Amino acid sequence: MKTSVLDRFLRYVQIDTQSDPGSESFPSTAKQRDLSNLLAVELLEIGISDAHVDEHGYVYATIPSNSNKTQIPVICFCSHVDTSPDVSGANVKPVIHKNWDGSDIALPDDHTQVLRIGELHDLDQQIGNDIITASGKTLLGADNKAGVAEIMAAAEYLVNHPEIRHGDIKILFTPDEEVGRGTEKVDLAKLGADYGYTVDGEAVGTLENETFSADSVRITISGVSTHPGYGLGKLENAVKIAADILAKLPKDTLSPETTSDKEGFIHPVQVEGIQEKVTISFIIRDFTTAGLHEKEAFLKGILDEVLKQYPNSTADFKVQEQYRNMKEVLDKYPQIIENAEEAMQRAGLDPVCRSIRGGTDGSRLSFMGLPCPNIFAGEHAFHSKLEWVSVQDMEKAVEVIVNLARVWEEKA
Template identity: 45%
Template sequence: MAPFTSSLAEQLAPDLLDRFLRYVRIDTQSSRATGRRPSTLGQLDLSRLLVEELRALGLADAELTANGYVMATLPANGADPAASVADAPVVGLLAHVDTSPDAPAAGVEPLVHRDYDGAPIALPRGDTVLDPAAMPELGRARGHTLVTSSGDTLLGADDKAGVAEIMAAVAHLAANPQLPRPTLRIGFTPDEEIGEGGLDFDIERFGARCAYTVDGSDLGELQDETFTAAEAVLTIHGVEVHPGFATGKLVNAARLAARVIAALPSDTLTPETTSGREGFIHPHEVTASPGEATVHFIVRDFEDDLLAQHVELLRSTAERIVAEEPRASMELDVRPQYPNMRDHLAATPEVVELAERALRAEGLTPVRTPIRGGTDGSLLSARGLPTPNLFTGGHEYHSVREWASLHEMAAAAATLVRLAEAWATPG
């Protein structure tokens, strides 16, 4: 078996694995369709369990708020016994309990693969194969203990890996009161996967100077930049007529929608052809009939002006094609989803600097990559709570191929313990 990143990570691993396997079995898939907050009741099942576990660890104020957020406090224990804990900063640790609506999520049965040998992993259901030839991160996990689903559901590492890592770190800190730490505020949020995790989060009630979402992927990731995101919903109205009597009368909205999608760039501005800091226009859901068609797009870029250009390209393309049929009409509704956290974190550089210190203390080289997506920290940073993102050790998110490395997860949990020390240690 490959070595862990530190003896601390190795010590945390058994408790971390037990928690992770327990959490992923609870169906917490969020939904874009219910209109509720939280969007699904299963999220509350995990949140209630987390409140019970936090109280059992001694965090007596652990609570589930009326709008579905878990909050709890682990009081400070300063490195200097003479220092007043009242002077210690309050630092938040955040993860989300929901899983993606983009893949099956009910009935997760996690499988543990110890001492991974580097070969393709054939999962027992769904003809799902994890092949290191197509997944470089998997190839680098030789010798690790891996966790996968059974092949017909996602695993839920996004973000139950983050939840388990926070819980394991808090359990370790609570059991070892001699370890220096600031006051830690623990928060678990619902509905992050549908872009609503930060909307109802009570920042004042949380009371932290800053926070960290534990919602990344690759070992050592530290991210303070995300996409700026918008949702665009295109609705096209046609003229529906019985097809047997449609000559010269039918205006097929479904065909017009297909023409709009086909007219958008296919070799650029798509998720499958872009990387790094390149943005895209992504049609991800289509509901169509001859009388009416609705296309849901997500539009992404790291720069606001470029995002506006992408939205304008979508609008002008749709207007041009629909205008070719005078009897058709359309609307394009554009809604901001989350902002790039970059500009909102610039005023508090110490938040990222101390995370870098924690990563290096765990023996890791910080990996500074922009997130081609968003986290709760995107909106929370814009709302005044500086919140960069840390790795979890989960991979292939939002798919039945999702997997997690226990070795990397343990490194993430250990990094949180190091982060507590960094905030509590002068200098």
Template identity: 40%
Template sequence: MTGASADRVQINRERLLKRFLSYVQVGTSADPCSDRYPSSAGQWDLGKLLLAELRALTIEDACQDEHALVWGTVPASNGEQGPTVALVAHLDTSPEAPGENVQPQVIQSYPGGDITLPSGNVIDVASCPALQSMLGMTLVTTDGTTLLGGDDKAGVAIIMELVATLVENPHLVHGPVKVLFTCDEEIGRGTDKIDLEKLNATVAYTLDGGGAAVIDEETFSADAAIVRFEGHNIHPSIAKDRMVNAVRAAADFVAQLPRETCSPETTHEREGFIHPYTIEGGVGSATVELILRSFETEDLKTYAGQLQETADAVVQAMPGLKANVKIVRQYRNLRDGLGDLPEAVTLAIQAFENLGVEYKSESIRGGTDGSQLTEKGLPTPNLSSGQHNIHAVTEFACLDEMTAAVEHLVELMALWSQYRS
């Protein structure tokens, strides 16, 4: 199967950079404490900006729906009848570091070595060895006081530049291309408002991966756990043999969980973990919140069993204490659903090969919106978008990698236009 590589187009790097810089300056931090959707007003604002740009590109069905999601369709090129491909990126940024008043810094022709940001924070080569392969490239950082927001505004900019490229170059072959910009991915709500019937795609790709030329075709399977301890509070002066301290119970529970193994700080590669990340409460009641992660879905049942056994042991050691363990399903390994349409991966690989680009297939120690979309029946691998050091004030993006991602999408859309089930 051949693609568009014979009809290569020059991607407009400067326009791509301009897009990206404008997007990251719109604050869109997700708010995990909000019960609104989206959780922050900035996501509406960025969506409105994208909607205006899509309409300026003559995308006739472009719209921002009642949930702030932005939709649009690039019609198939003349004579093409291929399946509909959806491209997805999220508007929100992580709440784990400041995301407002972003001051992007552009480094033209990176000379190598550590990068000292205006704040004094340093992006050092030792902790980010990928910098060694970026000599002469254009990098975008912040001033070191905020996130950049490349996760996932790099993906947003790549998709928007692809739309512009397809519209401006009608000789490029492609089937219908749907674009979808979602909200609140960073707080686990990214697919909550996606109408798959409205999307009506055969395959989708999230543009939410790090680095360049990587296909993420496997993710963790994930559950959350909420363990609640009910004690008995009474004035400390008369507490002997009467107080049941739920705070101590929660502390004992966490202390008995695996620490040297099966914890995020002691695992890597394909190892799963149990991660307690919040303890809240008082003497009368205390809650421990945890996440459970493994590439093997069956392991989640084992982890849940460990939590129950540990909670039971704490209860047994503290008369009068009660405990409840609640498991909440989150998402499942991307791999489990991609087998229904293996071309979702094989055509992405072929697009890299047609371009003469060395690629890597990776497993993510995390999840993407694609994990949930795939589980719902829409195969959705994750592709690179040139982002690095995500969720940190040392975050940066590489324009050269973003440009290459647009080129890859052009080729991938051409390959899908020839696909017949």
């Protein structure tokens, strides 16, 4: 019996899979495996015989080719099972607002959480659709369980409709995407795909082929500690040094709250320590690697300027690469985007290719050797209690995934 994308989604979001940025284990939380194990079982029940969860919590599966053609590229569809650490993902209670009429949606368990047209991007496009939200106490988990449910529903459809010709289709579900570790232990040789698509995007019809490039910076300040009663001429408080650095960041530019479109930023995300030693963690974002380096040099200049006032203190400035703009890779393989656009057009959509002010597993996968843009899953207001998705957008995503399998076979 066919399981609808809605039924799958409602089931998956009630499984708590929140990842943990402070954990050193992999996956960062064992509970992510609860969903991974369920997905592997369901894929086996669909009839995909090699579906399994590996020792790191990744789900791998193959829908074998049913085409006589032998040169069809192997395509992978990928989503992540974890949800954001920013808002609780435990005891999610999904609510369906059927045939929504455009009025405000006050969430039942917290009436201060309200979805309103004009305040939430793309909500005005959903009048008449069935909107799914959480109850107001948690996030919904549409990021990225909408994508998971869509891939699962598309896989079942392809298995049950052998008249749709396709090459080998690979399925990959990853843990820990939300904490930046989603591709850390993926085995691309085992996966065996030529090209991929993450299903982790926003508005219906959108296709993201460009992301931020990203680095992290950690500044560790070593001050001079002494008893405050006898600190005259001796004490150099690392807490105050950190405060001086943060105070010199621009107020009207170079921050997430003051930038948009292709503008990058310097964003402090954590400060911890005592008067002897303080660490400040930053994320640096730009659409070019050169832009990243400019911002890192700007931040290093602030550090050097501040340290001149504290001659006996030192600081370590450490840059860590996180991911790079996938467009640098995808531009070499235009057929990936062209086929996605055709798949959307066949579903009656007007595809919109755009940039994303963030990153996906596809950013890293592209540079690891699996060119991988991001297609829409319908998820909106990610990482918040106002997160929502519509049933109709999820159904359209399933149609696009099926169309993609067909298009790659036809063009081989």
